[in-house]
Amino acid sequence: GICYGGQVTDDWDRRLLDTYINQYFNENAIKTPYYRLSSLMKYYIPQDLDLESQIHYIDTLPNVDDPEVFGQHSNAEMASLMEANRMVCETLLVLQGQSSAVAEENKEEKVSVLCSKILKKIPDLIDYDTTVKNIGLKKGPLNVVLLQEIIRYNFLLKEIKNSLVGLEKGIKGLVIMSSDLEEIFQCVYEGRVPGQWLKAYPSLMNLGSWTQNLIERIKHFKVWADKVHPPVLF
Numbered sequence: 001g002i003c004y005g006g007q008v009t010d011d012w013d014r015r016l017l018d019t020y021i022n023q024y025f026n027e028n029a030i031k032t033p034y035y036r037l038s039s040l041m042k043y044y045i046p047q048d049l050d051l052e053s054q055i056h057y058i059d060t061l062p063n064v065d066d067p068e069v070f071g072q073h074s075n076a077e078m079a080s081l082m083e084a085n086r087m088v089c090e091t092l093l094v095l096q097g098q099s100s101a102v103a104e105e106n107k108e109e110k111v112s113v114l115c116s117k118i119l120k121k122i123p124d125l126i127d128y129d130t131t132v133k134n135i136g137l138k139k140g141p142l143n144v145v146l147l148q149e150i151i152r153y154n155f156l157l158k159e160i161k162n163s164l165v166g167l168e169k170g171i172k173g174l175v176i177m178s179s180d181l182e183e184i185f186q187c188v189y190e191g192r193v194p195g196q197w198l199k200a201y202p203s204l205m206n207l208g209s210w211t212q213n214l215i216e217r218i219k220h221f222k223v224w225a226d227k228v229h230p231p232v233l234f
Helices: 011-024 027-031 051-060 074-099 107-121 128-135 141-172 179-190 207-227
Strands: none
Touching (some): 107 141, 107 179, 141 179, 141 207
8 A cells, every 4th residue: 555654764765756756747747738647547737727626626536546646556456455354354253253242152162162173173294204205215396395395284283283272271271371372262263263373374264264274285295195196286
């Protein structure tokens, strides 16, 4: 998005401002009738208007500026729009949980049940040592990728199991709930994937879909590890 009122902090800021200044403040802006200020037709310098007409023209401009106004591609705002959409969805999930908390079962009990279900679904670690033996001394590029992926997903599986077991103990009062456990608790309750688990690979899925997707991923790599060749190769 565009941030108005920002300060010039480096050479790139100065370069960008110089570009805009050269585009808007030049002789053509004075001599050319209806001088275009961007690629969009609605942005131009109106001619021979009194103050009231100038104000009226300004009022007709959109309240939200398109990226093209600043010479950027229309896709430039996709990242900011996606982030805004994510924040709205997360806020709605939080509000939904709070509004229905009275009618639903105890919050801690619900999270405890979900933790137990996820732990039962999460598969065992992929056997790294056996895979190394099966591959032998001839490590091709695909085998290197396989071993790297096994390490990455085994680390993720350990992280999930340790955090859920720790969360169950925290709910029972056996250990102190750390800030990380509290975050995981809230995410599980709201059906979101904890940020600690997303370090392995990014995803926008909810917790249920993400868990099922993870199971399928692990199944894929286990088949690959057993046969030392990917099930599907493009």
